Amino acid sequence: MRKVDQYLQNAQTQREPPTMRRKGLHRGLARMTSAGAMPPSPPDRSISQDSQDSMEDYWSEVRNIEEDSQGLLEEMMEKGSIDEAELEEAWLHEAGLSTLVSGALSDSPAEALLSTLTRSQAAMVKKRLDNYTQTLRKRNKQPIRHVRDVFSTTDASSAEPTQTGSTNGPITPILPHWTPPKGHQSCPVFTPVESGVSECQSEPNILSFEVPYSEGATAHRKGRDCLDCQRIWKGDKDLPTFQIANPKHGLTRVQDLSSEDIKKISYISLIELTTFYDALGIELKRNRVVRSKVRETGIFGVPLATLLENDQKKFPGSKVPLVFKKLLSKLEQTGLQTEGILRVPGSASRVKHLRQELEAKFYDDSFDWEQVRQNDAAGLLKMFIRELPYPLVTLQHLPAFTAAQNITSYKHQLQALHLLILLLPEANRDTLKALLEFLRKVVAFEEKNRMSLWNVSMIVAPNLFTFRGKKAKQEEMQAAAGAAHLVRLLIIYQDLLWTVPCFIISHVRKMNEASVTKKTPSSERTKRKLLRRRNTDREKERSEVTDLREGVIRVQAPLHAKISMAIQLDSKTKARDVMARFDFENGQASRNSSRKQKHFLFEVGGNIGERCLDPDTHLLEVYRMNPHCEWVLKSRTT
The missing domain is CATH 1.10.555.10 (Rho GTPase activation protein)
Structure with missing residues (x-):
């Protein structure tokens, strides 16, 4: 059994019965992808007369752009033929899996990432890897060494038997299947969807952050009575109001995380987006950026x-x-x-x-x-x-934004945009966020400036999404309306789109946990020394507390007069309670409330790099999920 295949197969087969496991990965993949192979038809939604009239705004803006651009935007597109192997290699690189084609898998970030994948996500990685290999073989017209052969060696002394029990070839260890971290609880408002029933059928305006979107998309395609797909949204006021539950372990926004964890989120988002589109029957294409x-x-x-x-x-x-x-x-x-x-x-x-x-x-x-x-x-x-020189939504992901227009469900359109936002480079994401916040203010003054949400979207769309090539008039109309619709969703749901789903945070925690177990012995010795030194300091701190029981945390506040405080957690203790207690005991509540710099509680270390906790976070839930973290009160610009 070869190593890369084993990692991917383990993730796929963990939840399957033994009889299913013995049938092999490729047969399971064929069965998983056989249902609903046809892509969905474009959504049949009418728009109001005002919206139709404002289409002229779009074409007026396009004419202005054509006069100013003088063909400069065309230079960004690849003039020659696109090498599919290069595109697949670029996908693997952006997904944090470049070592699958260029280096050893052992002790790499890819190994930790592969260990967290769901069955469908692992199938997608396997599909892209196989496509890369097959394309190389066709291009070279001769047998080449398959990537899985590069990783065929392993340390048999430390390995465990494979899941199939095969004795042929090297034995590789079984990586655990992705599961939520210990203490991770689902939002109570979300209930499991019955088998074969679309997520949209039961709660059309509820967005679940607990389950990967690709899992819900599979159920959606099997369903035949999706309420969201059947609706006709006639104007801005008819847009659905999506709700998200506030989980006890707290909502997490992109800016709340460390740069290292954000990088991991980008890897996971690309794999999940590709799996999500595949579940919807949509081909995810990519543009190759020309380095000019x-x-x-x-x-x-x-x-x-x-x-x-x-x-x-x-x-x-x-x-x-x-x-x-x-x-x-x-x-x-x-x-x-x-x-x-x-x-x-x-x-x-x-x-x-x-x-x-x-x-x-x-x-x-x-x-x-x-x-x-x-x-x-x-x-x-x-x-x-x-x-x-490169679009704000990036050139390589521009086709994915365009493809989102053809998704029949508003909920799934929003989920696609959600993953795409998390995929953007930090500079692009922050700049886009600043633009959308401004556009929301423009719409808020509609009575004075006569700029409705649809008007604003029509003006901004051709500046964000550029459609090249000659098209029939009807196709141009659909492209214009579709692009404006995406901008409309970005403006209305921007707060939701900049929130990191719980299932992605769970991926990050599992990746960090897997990375820790792969540390070298020398680093372990260093860690033990640091822990001994830290334990000595903590023993001094514990002498101040007579009864340090389970569920007691020590919060560090280096910027406060009282730099440390032990707090007993219960089911009702929230982050805002700790923040208020420090402010009260240090006499800073009134001063902090009038400043842009405010104090927030951070979860640091353990299975997360750093996370700024939402004030409504229940700390006992975080404590159970990440028992080895440190708790630090730090200032932050709001």
Whole structure:
């Protein structure tokens, strides 16, 4: 049995009966993918007359873009043929599984990631890996060494028998199947869906963060009476109100996690998105980014990462390009109540002149913002977005955003967008979030600026999603309405989309736990020394508490006068209770409430890198889920 196949097969077969396991991975894959192979038909939803009338806004914006772009956007697309093997290799690399094709699996992050996959996720990885290998064989026209052969050796002395009990070939250890961490409880509002019944049938407006979306999509395809797919949404006011339950272990937003854990979330999100689309019968395509020369200085046409690197030299910690923030601030101050803001273009000559001045004077603080009119600022903002050398939603994932338009269920459209947002690079995600927060403010002033949600979406869509090639008029109409609809979902549900699902957090915890078990003996010795030193310090602290029982945590607060406090947890203790207690005992409650810097409780270490806890988090649940973490009270900008 070869090593890579064994890892993937173990994840698939853990929940299957022994008779099913003996039939092999490929036969199981054929059965899993045989039902519902046809992709879903596009959603049949009508739009209101006002929405149809506002389509002209879309085409007007497209004409403006065509006049300004002068064909520059076309240079981003690959001119030659696309090598499928390269695309598969890029997928494996982005999913954190590059060692499957380029190096040893042992002690790599890929090994920890593979150990957390669900059965359907493991099947998808196997499918992509096989496709990569087969494509290489066709291209080379000769037998090549399969990737699984690279990892055929293993240490038999430490291995356990395989699940099939085969004695042929090397024996490999069985990795545990993905399960929620100890103490992980499902949200009480979510009830299991009966076999063969779509998740949409029972609770069409409830989003479950506890179960991978791909699992719910499989049930959805088997169902025939999905209420969400049958509905006709006629306008902005008819959009469904989706609800999410607040789990006892707390909601987690992207900004609440450490950079290392966010990287793991990106790996898991790509695997889950690919599995999710496959379950819906949608082919997930990718664009290959052409590495061309780009500007390294200036404002417009400069990559986001380069802009932020330049900005952080002046303002450390910047997460959104300074010029972008300044344009948004200018529009919020003077443009929210301006009729037709975003829709009515400014003077072309004036915008061109302002652009030149921004390029020359922005970084030396000599640019006069008082000369910028509201509509000119809106024009500069849209110009900045569309002239990025790579789209804000990234070129490689642009087809996945486009494919989301054809999903028949609003719930599944939202879930697809959710995974795509988590896939974006940090700079793109933060900049998109700043844009969406501004657009929500524009819509809030609809009575003054005459810009409805649909109007705003129609204007922004062609700047975010570019559709190339000649199409029939009907296809163009569908593309325009579909792109605007995605922007509409992004604006309305942005708070939900920037929340990390519980099942992905569970993946991260399992990955961290698996990584810890693979540490070298030397690192274990170092760890023991650190633990002995830490235990000595803790013994001194425990002398202050006469009865340190199970469920008692010690919260560190280095920025407070009282830097440490032991707290007995019960089922009702929340993070906000601990925060309030420290503020009360240090006399800082009134001062903190008026500042942007506020204190939050963090879960640090154990099976998580670092997580800022939501104030409504029940600490006993986190304690059971991560008993070896530290509890730290730290300041954070709100």
